[in-house]
Amino acid sequence: MPLHQTIGNGTTHPEADRNICYIFVYGRHKKTLQIFPISLDFCLNFHCRLTRYGVPVGKRMFNELILQIFTNQSILTNNQGINENDRGTIRDKLHLEEMWLPSIEASSLAVEDVARKLDTNMISGLSWAEAERRKSMFGANEFVVKNEDPIWRKYMEQFQNPLILLLLGSAFVSVCMKQFDDAVSITVAILIVVTVAFVQEYRSEKSLEALTKLIPPSCHCIRENKVHSFYARDLVPGDIVLLNLGAQVPADLRLFETIELSIDESSFTGETEPVIKQTKRRKSDENKSTWETMAYMGTLVRCGSGKGIVVATGDRSDFGQMFRLMQAVESPKTPLQESMDTLGKHLSYISFGIIGFIMLAGWLQGKPLMDMFNIGVSLAVAAIPEGLPIVVTVTLALGVTRMAKRNAIVKKIPTVETLGCVNVICSDKTGTLTKNEMTVTNIVTSDGWRAQVTGSGYNNIGAVQIQDSLSDTETAQMARSSIYNVLEVGCVCNNAAISPEGTLRGQPTEGALLAAAMKYGMHACSSNYHRLQEYPFNSEMKIMTVRCMPRAAHNEGRQEIFFSKGAIEKILQYCSKIHYQGHCVPLNVEQQQRVLSEARQLATHGLRVIGMARGDSMEAMEFLGMVGLHDPPRPQVRQAVDIFHSTGVQVVMVTGDALETAVSMAELLGIYRPNSTTVSGEQLDAMADDELKDRVMDVSVFYRVTPRQKLRIVQAFQSVGAVVAMTGDGVNDCVALKAAHIGIAMGKNGTDVSKEAADMILVDDDFYTIMAAVEEGKGIFYNIRNFIRFQLSTSIAALSLITITTLAGLPNPLNAMQILWINILMDGPPAQSLGVEPVDKDVIRQPPRSSKQSMIDRSLIANVLLSAAIIVLGTLFVFQRELQDNKLTPRDTTMTFTCFVLFDLFNALSCRSQDKSVWEIGLGTNRLFIAAVALSLCGQLLVIFFPPLQWVFQTEALHFQDFAFLTAITSSVLIVSELRKWIQRHSPFRLSSRVTKGRSRSDLI
Secondary structure (H helix, E strand, O other): OOOOEEEOOOEEEOOOOOOEEEEEEEEOOOOEEEEEEEEHHHHHHOOOOOOOOOOOOOOOOOOOEEEEEEEOOOOOOOOOOOOHHHHHHHHHHHHHHOOOOOHHHHHHOOHHHHHHHOOOOOOOOEOHHHHHHHHHHHOOOOOOOOOOOOHHHHHHHHHHOHHHHHHHHHHHHHHHOOOHHHHHHHHHHHHHHHHHHHHHHHHHHHHHHHHOOOOOOEEEEEEOOEEEEEEHHHOOOOOEEEEOOOOEOOOEEEEEEEEEEEEEOHHHHOOOOOEEOOOOOOHHHOOOOOOOOEEOOOOEEEEEEEEEEEEEOHHHOHHHHHHHHHOOOOOOOOHHHHHHHHHHHHHHHHHHHHHHHHHHHHHHOOOOHHHHHHHHHHHHHHHOOOOHHHHHHHHHHHHHHHHHHOOEEEOOOHHHHHHOOOOEEEEOOOOOOEOOOOEEEEEEEOOOOEEEEOOOOOOOOOOEEEOOOOOOHHHHHHHHHHHHHHHHHHHHOOOOEEOOOOOEEOOHHHHHHHHHHHHOOOOOHHHHEEEEEEEOOOOOOOEEEEEEEEHHHOOOOOOOEEEEEEOHHHHHHOEEEEEEOOEEEEOOHHHHHHHHHHHHHHHOOOOEEEEEEEEOOOOOEEEEEEEEEEOOEOOOHHHHHHHHHHOOOEEEEEOOOOHHHHHHHHHHHOOOOOOOEEEEHHHHHHOOHHHHHHHHHHEEEEEOOOHHHHHHHHHHHHHOOOOEEEEEOOHHHHHHHHHOOEEEEEOOOOOHHHHHHOOEEEOOOOHHHHHHHHHHHHHHHHHHHHHHHHHHHHHHHHHHHHHHHHHOOOOOOOOHHHHHHHHHHHHOHHHHHHOOOOOOOOHHHOOOOOOOOOOOOHHHHHHHHHHHHHHHHHHHHHHHHHOOOOOOOHHHHHHHHHHHHHHHHHHHHHOOOOOOOHHHHOOOOOHHHHHHHHHHHHHHHHHHHOHHHHHHHOOOOOOHHHHHHHHHHHOHHHHHHHHHHHHHHHOHHHHHHHHHHOOOHHHHO
């Protein structure tokens, strides 16, 4: 074995003819193996990144380490203490480490060399057993999240709060002054406050972590010569992956088959233009940041399809290197969180000013400085709403989780804040308003034969029944032949497949065409042709074409055949001939009008019409006929549309279908109403921006629209001040989805491109789910308002109580420990349970909220001040009543303390809704709230009756009569709140405002 040279600091590298060296770290006692491959450039230039697996280099791993350097061809040497089994493990590990390739190396190799290096078969793929073995060694195809701090460290971080440090300093001073009782009391109170804060933050983090697991990406992969669909995390190097239009690339791939494949690498390189991919590397590729023979993890297929070999997964992919950098960047806060931070800061400044004044005034009155300091710091802990941003985050995160259970996955938390403001919803027809369960029901041939297709589902159950009377055998044969020609185009110009069990893989429209052919006895007729090229469907051209050669005549020099299907008016543009009674005749204007009339007749029944053609070239196609496909509406869409309209939310259909098809379905669903208008894609292009702006609020159906035009529709609505939600599922929809205030992608039939661009994903593709999401969004907003109302009223009440007693020269009604206990209630379970209040079913009937409306408005401030005033007056009454002898006793403070706590709990009960009675909501609808209040009451009783806590909080036991008296006093905050809600619900102003808010958006603009 050649000697190794040493380059400073103990780093070694092999001889120049070696390509890769490995640092092998073996923990003998722990029986753990770590291998770190390092490129030769790293050894020579010290600049190449270290690709590492397991424990980072430099970290102390185990009791005993043996460091070995060896290359691909070298053998293990100096292996003291390593037995034969360990040596075998090392050889296996080294062999597997070679089974992945960096993109720069994979792109430079021939496809066959890549397959050989990764020990895979490009036709049949890996076996399941081999894939599992590789996964056990390489790990899952996902990014390793950075190691979190241990729980104990997170807990200790709570003590870094300046106010907590001041209290600890106070406890230390008490110890120095031999006031051990005070020191212990303060310390116990600090531990309770810190624990509550820790639980809050920990819960917030876990709630946000759960959101990242809601949308696991999937892929299509060949294993054991069959195509399987599974989660992308299960991919391993050597797998064969299929890429389709709109898919997200699940790992780094070396491409070996491309059909018009172009990939959007903007998320990877920043370049906006899609990159056209091919299987062979060109010399012009050498200076580029990416290679045309590679598909990179996280990029998106914009056009075409392809196949590739997985060369790197997870952290080993090029995107994995970017992910490690991304982890160092903090996620920005949402606008609501930022506004809560700002509110907290403003309240903190005000609180500090008041607290400083209280401490100064108390000191000037001759009260002990240490007591005033403790009370001041405790007031700061209680009055400053440091838990406000945390509870807002938890409420948003839990709301997002609830939405996921209702089939709406929110990708970005700010979306939740916007949902309640949406006043225009632009929705696709197919799959969102309808079931996307396509079934061919009618066939019309170019020579006038009509047939009805029975049955449903992706199977051969049903029949194709020719409607016209067939007078003789020749006529019957001609009719059947014409129908065969139409269905043949639908089968050959098709990328879907139906399994024997009736499972569809592909688009529902293409599956419906295959099912119709099966009912006609045409099984696998596409196998009669060899596909040479595909021109994929796109939303601009609205047709799909394949170039084929008959298999039986592949070597006989016969001409190629083009098969096309698509929108009827687009197909006719390519047709110069028409099939008529077994002959090919020129297509004239009269025949074109007859064909379009037949298509309109089908469309008026709500059918999607697809034209069929074939020919020797794209410029001279022969029209063969058309099919009508039925897609039934989803059952609850009409209900959702009616509810949206009643609350002033305008629902607009944006579809690529013909006018008759779109209007027929829009009328059925209640979208198209008597005074509504329709606009086509062509009319849209002809309109100036100002004209569109004037008309847009009156349009309920946009038909024959392209994705490019969807963007203009969104911008037109936004120009009149509307908050727009837009649905989309295609590749080209992503621009409109990003431009809308809320982009909504389809979970079942949506492309990965659209899901990447969207803010929200409908798991079931159902329009009704949008209503559920809006309902949750409004509910979350009102829950946060309820929590803010509760917390602010408690903070203001606590500050006002101490300020008034200080100015009046009265003793302090609450000691420092009691104030800290009130803080626990204010930030703890009762407060947090308000954030998970179940959504009021009537909230969806509330009109959209203005996007400029502040979380804290005049009505909220009025309610806060009213509640705080009642709490302060009631508590002062109890304190003054107990202080009749002008001598402060533990009973006085206990009664005052308990009075404030009970006021707090009754106030929390009244804060569950801004306008509904507690009895109307139901006491048991929020079980967490009931449990939180019960827990708080139990805690208060322990503080009053449990001797160790009596000593800490300086309380004494109370009698039953005391509790009855306090309950009667403190329930006043609930009674006044209920009275205010009743007056608000029955006032004439309230009734008139409801009428105003119920108007349509077009009436208000």
